[in-house]
Amino acid sequence: MSVTRALDGDTNVTNAGSALEVSGLHMSYGPLEVLRGVDFSVAPGEVIALLGPNGAGKTTTIEILEGFRMPSAGRVRVLGTDPAKGDERWRARLGVVLQSWRDHGRWPVHQLLDHLGRYYTPYSTASRPRPLDTGELIEAVGLTEQAGRRVNRLSGGQRRRLDVAIGIVGRPEVLFLDEPTAGFDPQARRDFHDLVHRLSDLDDTTILLTTHDLDEAEKLADRILILTGGRIIADGSADRLSREVSRDAQVRWSRAGEHFVHATDDATGFVRGLFAQYGEEIDDLEVRRATLEDTYMAILKKEEG
Amino acid sequence: MNPTSYAARLGLSRGWIEFKHSLTNPQDIGFTIVTTAAFVVVLYLQRDAKVPGTDLSLAAATLPGVLGIGMAFNGLSGAVGALAVEREDGTLLRAKALPQGMVGYLVGRIVSLSLAAVSGLLIVLVAGLFLVPELTGAGLGAWLTVAWVAALGLVATLPWGAVIGSLANSPQAAAGLSMLLFGALSSVSGIFYPITALATWLQAVAQAFPLYWLGLGMRAALLPDAAAAAELGGSWRPLETLGVLLAWSVAGLVLAPPILRRMARRESGSLMMARRERALQRIG
Numbered sequence: 001m002s003v004t005r006a007l008d009g010d011t012n013v014t015n016a017g018s019a020l021e022v023s024g025l026h027m028s029y030g031p032l033e034v035l036r037g038v039d040f041s042v043a044p045g046e047v048i049a050l051l052g053p054n055g056a057g058k059t060t061t062i063e064i065l066e067g068f069r070m071p072s073a074g075r076v077r078v079l080g081t082d083p084a085k086g087d088e089r090w091r092a093r094l095g096v097v098l099q100s101w102r103d104h105g106r107w108p109v110h111q112l113l114d115h116l117g118r119y120y121t122p123y124s125t126a127s128r129p130r131p132l133d134t135g136e137l138i139e140a141v142g143l144t145e146q147a148g149r150r151v152n153r154l155s156g157g158q159r160r161r162l163d164v165a166i167g168i169v170g171r172p173e174v175l176f177l178d179e180p181t182a183g184f185d186p187q188a189r190r191d192f193h194d195l196v197h198r199l200s201d202l203d204d205t206t207i208l209l210t211t212h213d214l215d216e217a218e219k220l221a222d223r224i225l226i227l228t229g230g231r232i233i234a235d236g237s238a239d240r241l242s243r244e245v246s247r248d249a250q251v252r253w254s255r256a257g258e259h260f261v262h263a264t265d266d267a268t269g270f271v272r273g274l275f276a277q278y279g280e281e282i283d284d285l286e287v288r289r290a291t292l293e294d295t296y297m298a299i300l301k302k303e304e305g
Numbered sequence: 306m307n308p309t310s311y312a313a314r315l316g317l318s319r320g321w322i323e324f325k326h327s328l329t330n331p332q333d334i335g336f337t338i339v340t341t342a343a344f345v346v347v348l349y350l351q352r353d354a355k356v357p358g359t360d361l362s363l364a365a366a367t368l369p370g371v372l373g374i375g376m377a378f379n380g381l382s383g384a385v386g387a388l389a390v391e392r393e394d395g396t397l398l399r400a401k402a403l404p405q406g407m408v409g410y411l412v413g414r415i416v417s418l419s420l421a422a423v424s425g426l427l428i429v430l431v432a433g434l435f436l437v438p439e440l441t442g443a444g445l446g447a448w449l450t451v452a453w454v455a456a457l458g459l460v461a462t463l464p465w466g467a468v469i470g471s472l473a474n475s476p477q478a479a480a481g482l483s484m485l486l487f488g489a490l491s492s493v494s495g496i497f498y499p500i501t502a503l504a505t506w507l508q509a510v511a512q513a514f515p516l517y518w519l520g521l522g523m524r525a526a527l528l529p530d531a532a533a534a535a536e537l538g539g540s541w542r543p544l545e546t547l548g549v550l551l552a553w554s555v556a557g558l559v560l561a562p563p564i565l566r567r568m569a570r571r572e573s574g575s576l577m578m579a580r581r582e583r584a585l586q587r588i589g
């Protein structure tokens with residue numbers, strides 16, 4: 001009885017633990033220090049966007065987490081395992097979408113997904129059957145019409161959607177997406193966002209993605225990490241980050257054909273006063289908080305300055 | 306179910322699929338047609354000429370060497386090309402991202418390269434049956450010898466191709482290196498030019514490499530016993546053939562896995578991108 005409880009307790013501890021844990025991560029390429037003490041942790045089911053200028057070390061960080069690169073120093077755990085020592089069972093619980101792939105050009109889409117999915121069959125469990133059904137997956141990424149087409153005949157965006165499909169065919173518990181939507185048209189981008197939401201809501205997948213599209217980061221991520229100069233300089237929801245940088249909101253309105261802009265940290269009070277003073281003369285009212293883009297630029301500028 | 310043997314089975318189906326893809330690829334078919342046509346033309350031009358001092362047709366004397374060199378060429382440069390290209394296009398990294406993916410990849414590659422080599426051998430053989438009348442007289446024993454020499458020749462060359470493909474920096478460097486190596490070895494291999502006419506030290510060099518023994522093994526299988534008189538030592542030396550080919554096979558099989566593992570461990574997305582950028586600079 002007590003043994004059972006102890007075991008249950010252990011399970012709970014594991015479940016409540018972090019999906020990703022990084023502390024004191026350093027990485028140098030020869031004399032070039034790319035990462036200098038990166039710390040963060042990600043809870044199971046969380047969606048995290050890793051932002052930062054080109055060359056900030058985003059891809060290096062992801063590659064270390066994927067087990068494709070050995071760090072110079074620091075502690076890294078992915079699903080409780082050190083990626084440098086991860087075995088195939090651990091590997092089966094991850095999904096990886098790299099920046100650019102041109103492989104398997106001769107394979108038709110359906111055949112390739114079906115073949116790659118079969119690698120996950122031995123790792124199927126009752127609670128998490130693997131792999132995903134090939135037909136359903138192709139439909140989910142919007143490639144049904146291209147299912148019989150050879151991979152080298154796909155457009156850039158279609159190719160990228162196939163990469164994402166291959167990344168999730170094994171129903172990963174942790175999914176790494178390195179610039180997943182580069183080259184997507186707006187419709188494909190929206191479909192991809194729906195897919196990410198579904199993965200995190202229905203499958204409880206922990207997702208770490210890098211992107212240069214701040215709008216996308218804001219839409220998808222529960223939390224945003226900004227990496228620059230080899231360190232994480234901001235960590236929080238888009239909302240919290242923007243409040244930290246500035247509480248100001250911009251209020252725009254027009255009166256008697258003239259347009260006005262006013263920045264204030266109490267938009268509600270200001271608008272209330274505006275209406276009290278001018279009533280129905282106020283038109284075109286718009287209250288805008290700092291976007292993630294404003295926040296991001298402000299944070300980077302502060303770091304540089 | 307053991308995941309490793311399961312992945313090896315996936316590799317078998319992967320190799321079969323890739324082989325079928327190459328059968329429908331115009332570039333691959335074109336390459337096979339051109340190389341086969343070159344061999345057939347040579348055999349055709351030699352069909353009436355006789356090896357001096359014998360009534361053996363020159364075509365009959367050349368064909369075995371062509372079979373041998375084809376096996377080595379497919380094994381070596383096939384593996385070099387596949388590895389060098391697939392490191393750059395991300396196939397290897399994709400395999401690395403899958404559980405047991407490298408096992409599936411390697412088994413698949415061995416299967417598809419072997420199928421390509423064997424089908425190349427069969428094409429030349431079929432052409433040979435029409436142009437070299439001596440071939441139709443070959444018995445079961447002769448064909449069994451062709452089979453083991455071909456199989457061992459493949460095992461003796463393919464792992465070395467994988468090693469070169471792993472060590473090279475770019476597909477271009479890999480292709481250049483393997484062509485250079487292959488050209489040098491085949492010129493002293495005794496396949497196109499009798500080895501007995503070469504300087505003694507060149508004979509020694511040729512005999513250290515598998516290419517000479519592949520040609521000799523094929524000649525032993527398909528030529529009349531009397532033709533052995535024209536070989537070094539006046540014998541087919543089947544035991545030495547077996548020994549040298551086995552030695553190269555064992556050395557390759559021992560050396561290739563750690564080198565492949567080391568190469569695979571170092572592969573990463575950014576490395577692949579860096580290579581691509583270099584490739585684009587070369588073009589631009």
